[in-house]
Each structure stands twice: as C-alpha cells, then as structure tokens.
Amino acid sequence: MSILSALAGWKGYAAVAAISGVVAGAGVGVVQKWRYGAEISALQATRAQELQAASDAAYQASEKYRTLEQIQQEAADAAREQFQAQQAAASVAAAGAAAELGRLRQQLDALARRGGDPAEAPDAGPGADGATDGAAVLRFVVGQCVDRYIDVAAEADRLGARLMGLQGYVRAIR
Numbered sequence: 172m173s174i175l176s177a178l179a180g181w182k183g184y185a186a187v188a189a190i191s192g193v194v195a196g197a198g199v200g201v202v203q204k205w206r207y208g209a210e211i212s213a214l215q216a217t218r219a220q221e222l223q224a225a226s227d228a229a230y231q232a233s234e235k236y237r238t239l240e241q242i243q244q245e246a247a248d249a250a251r252e253q254f255q256a257q258q259a260a261a262s263v264a265a266a267g268a269a270a271e272l273g274r275l276r277q278q279l280d281a282l283a284r285r286g287g288d289p290a291e292a293p294d295a296g297p298g299a300d301g302a303t304d305g306a307a308v309l310r311f312v313v314g315q316c317v318d319r320y321i322d323v324a325a326e327a328d329r330l331g332a333r334l335m336g337l338q339g340y341v342r343a344i345r
Contacts, residue, residue, distance in 0.1 A: 243343060243344055246342070246343030246344075247340055247344060249339075249343070250336060250339030250342070250343045251336065251340070253335070253336065253339055254332060254333070254335065254336025254339065254340075257332035257335055257336065258329070258332045258336075260332075261325070261328030261329060261331070261332050264328060265321065265324065265328065268320075268324060268325075272314075272317045272318070275313075275317065276314060279310045279313070280310075
C-alpha cells in the first residue's frame with residue numbers, strides 16, 4: 172500500500188489536517204513569539220526613556236540645588252566677612268577709647284605733679300572732701316568710671332557685632 176492510498180478518504184483528511192495544524196501551530200507560535208518580542212522590546216524602550224527622563228530631572232534638580240547652595244554659601248561667607256570687619260572696627264574703637272583714657276590719665280598725673288588741683292581743671296567737679304586729697308579721689312573715681320565705661324562699650328560693641336553677624340548669617344541661609 173502506498174502512502175497515497177493510505178491517505179485516501181477520511182484518514183487522509185485527518186492526516187493533512189493534523190500536519191496543517193502542527194505547521195500552522197508552529198507558524199502561529201513563531202508569529203506570537205515575534206509579536207511578544209516586539210511588545211517586550213517596545214516596553215523596554217519606553218522604560219529606558221522613562222528612566223533617562225527621571226535621571227535627567229534628578230540631575231537638573233541636583234544642579235539647581237547645588238547652585239542654590241553655592242549662592243547661600245557665598246552669602247554666608249559675605250556675612251562672616253562683614254561680621255569680622257565689624258569686630259575689627261569695634262577693636263579699633265576700643266583701642267581709641269583706651270588711648271583716650273591713657274591721655275586723660277597722663278593729663279591728670281601731669282596736673283598733679285605740677286601741684287595743680289584737678290578740681291580746678293575745666294569740666295572737673297570738686298574733690299570728695301574739697302581738699303587736695305579730693306584730687307586723688309577724683310582721679311581714682313574718674314579712672315574707675317572710664318575703665319568701666321570702656322569695658323561696657325567694648326562688650327556692647329562685641330555683642331552688637333555678633334548680633335549683626337548672626338542676623339546676616341540668618342538672612343544668608345534663608
């Protein structure tokens with residue numbers, strides 16, 4: 172019996188249908204595989220684009236904040252430099268006050284050596300008891316007041332400069 176005679180009739184149709192189904196199934200599988208592969212590739216490409224866009228956005232945000240941080244740092248540095256300049260000016264003022272105190276003491280000492288009474292000097296009040304001892308008391312009291320005044324002024328200058336520096340720093344970082 173030949174193959175053709177064996178495939179005659181319903182058996183032949185069944186064999187042809189079976190073979191066609193296998194071939195068609197294989198073809199459909201190949202087509203499906205190709206279609207799914209294309210979909211996966213498209214999804215991967217879309218995902219890669221999304222990741223790149225997110226990466227670009229993160230980089231831009233990072234650069235924006237880096238620039239902002241640099242601006243704030245420059246402002247803080249400027250505030251610090253201004254504070255240091257104010258401290259230097261306060262130191263110069265305190266040194267000037269100390270020099271003025273020294274000059275006043277020298278004048279009082281010179282007046283005392285000449286035998287003059289500081290109470291007779293312009294802008295000076297009488298001594299504590301109106302006697303020559305009053306000149307010594309007056310020198311002592313004036314010296315103490317001036318020393319205390321210089322200390323208070325120096326502390327006020329220091330605190331004022333510190334306050335200005337802190338306010339400048341707060342403005343800089345805000």
